[in-house]
Amino acid sequence: MNPELISSATTGPPTMVVPKGTFLVMPTTFKGPCKFQKVFVQIEGTVIAPNDPRKWRGIDPTLWLQFESVSKLNVSGSGEINGRGQNWWKQSCKISPKAAIKFADCSDLWVTNLRSVDSQQFHISILNSQRVTISNLKIVAPGLSPNTDGIHIQNSQHVRVEKSVIGTGDDCISIGTSVYDVHIEQIACGPGHGISIGSLGKYGTEATVEDVFVRFSNFYETTNGVRIKTWQGGKGFARGISFEHCNFTNVDNPIIIDQYYCDGVPGKCKNQTIRFYAKKNTIRVSNVTYSNLQGTSRTPAAISLNCSQSVPCNLLQFDMVNLISSDHKINPQAYCINAHGNAKGFINPKISCLQ
Missing domain, CATH: 2.160.20.10 (Single-stranded right-handed beta-helix, Pectin lyase-like)
Structure with missing residues (x-):
């Protein structure tokens, strides 16, 4: 089942809403640049990944959810991102998605109030991005789950991570x-x-x-x-x-x-x-x-x-x-x-x- 995406661009900055409920989402990239000055993503439900690695056949195996080249992006909500990484952890980390959520080439980024569970590898990856604020997250994976870093930051500048609870296997x-x-x-x-x-x-x-x-x-x-x-x-x-x-x-x-x-x-x-x-x-x-x-x-x-x-x-x-x-x-x-x-x-x- 695909998530219901609702745009409210007629009344202000465009907003993509994942409502309450559970939604299976295949590997997806949201790619900019966007014509709007600000973009909002509001996650109120639970977004789950396919739990079978074979679902990635013919798809870039390093990605699940990616936001690329989006400026002034605000991702928030009371919902959950669940990578269902248990079957990935059983095999080589070299062929697992590198992050449940990857933000690449983004600027003026805010990520707040979400819960991330059982990522395939990194829960959140910040790459080639500037002016990033990550706040009030709950990130959870078993203590023995391999390479499940909570937040990974690379090739990025002016980043703030605050007020978060992180317990993982890395x-x-x-x-x-x-x-x-x-x-x-x-x-x-x-x-x-x-x-x-x-x-x-x-x-x-x-x-x-x-x-x-x-x-x-x-x-x-x-x-x-x-x-x-x-x-x-x-x-x-x-x-x-x-x-x-x-x-x-x-x-x-x-x-x-x-x-x-x-x-x-x-x-x-x-x-x-x-x-x-x-x-x-x-x-x-x-x-x-x-x-x-x-x-x-x-x-x-x-x-x-x-x-x-x-x-x-x-x-x-x-x-x-x-x-x-x-x-x-x-x-x-x-x-x-x-x-x-x-x-x-x-x-x-x-x-x-x-x-």
Whole structure:
């Protein structure tokens, strides 16, 4: 059954309405540019994807719902987007839709008040877009569902994500390359892999991330808290990043920089950072602030700063950090490889390895 789409262009900006009810929608792209200055999409019902991957035969397998080249787009409502990803999770993620909802080449975009459930991979993907606000979302998938990032941001600038609850099988929010000026505030994250900058530099590619601010957010039983992850052999930088006023509850790795990332498989990739060419082939991490962070770690690795052995992480700033163990048998520690910076105020555990 196709959704009932109602246009109200005669009385104001055009509005596409999905009314209450449940509607099966095949892979669809809404493509601009539009002749109207503003476009509204109001979702009050439940939009579901085909639950059989074979329905994508002859169709681009990376897409389900896509909005492309639409400016001043407002997507909102009390409805639900359900990717019914269970059958996708059973097979290779390489042939799954990359996002339940993809916004590509959009500007002045607002996405508010929706619920996204069981996406095939990413729930929401923001690509090549500017001036984006995402607010008051509920994003849900099982903790073991693969690659179901809540919100993925890439090649985009001036993005705000706020006041949302995200629990998935991967990063609650992930930030890829060519990203500038991102503000993330008041996020409840868990289960999942935390909020991540990266992964950056895969296959030796160049990546740039600058001016990312994560504030007033809570992490519940996630595998990571605030994370920066890069591949060996990449080029570029991640800088001007701030993590402030965050709380961690029973988190494996509350604070982590991992410049040896390898699809989440420790030891799978050989150490390349000590080779003679490594200085030219390293994502440079610098000017990162950790301020007013507190909570509990369920592993000894409360703080892990695993930087490149050839190019250090520079200007790491710690101010008022208190991470204790969620298990009295564990003594939280700070671990470093080539991490440079300073700490002030109360810091627990002590970061004596910081150079």
